[in-house]
Amino acid sequence: MLAEIIIDELAVETIIGCLPHERITKQPLTISLSIQYDIAHVAQTDNIEDAMNYASLVDEIKVFVENSEFQLLEGLSNKIFEIVFTRSQVKQASMFIYKPNAIDRVKR
Numbered sequence: 001m002l003a004e005i006i007i008d009e010l011a012v013e014t015i016i017g018c019l020p021h022e023r024i025t026k027q028p029l030t031i032s033l034s035i036q037y038d039i040a041h042v043a044q045t046d047n048i049e050d051a052m053n054y055a056s057l058v059d060e061i062k063v064f065v066e067n068s069e070f071q072l073l074e075g076l077s078n079k080i081f082e083i084v085f086t087r088s089q090v091k092q093a094s095m096f097i098y099k100p101n102a103i104d105r106v107k108r
Contacts, residue, residue, distance in 0.1 A: 010062060
C-alpha cells in the first residue's frame with residue numbers, strides 16, 4: 001500500500017554553481033519533494049516507531065545541502081535522492097529544486 005507525502009518548499013542556502021561568484025557566496029534554493037512510500041506495516045501497527053520520520057529526513061537534507069558545495073543542481077539532486085532512499089519504506093520520489101538567482105527576468 002503506497003502513500004505519498006509532499007515536503008514543500010524547504011528553504012536552504014548553499015554554495016551552488018559554476019561561475020566564480022557562485023563559488024563564494026551561498027545562494028538560496030527551495031527544494032520540494034514528493035515521496036511515495038510503503039505504509040502497509042505502519043498502517044497495521046499504528047505505531048509511531050514504525051513510521052517514517054519526516055522531520056528527521058528534512059533535517060538531514062537541510063544540514064547536508066547547507067554544508068555542500070556542488071557545481072550543478074543535478075549532482076546535488078542525486079545526493080538528496082540518496083538520502084531519501086536510505087529510508088527503507090521509500091519506493092519512488094521526485095524533486096523540484098528552485099534556484100531563484102540562476103536566471104534573470106524569472107520569478108524571484
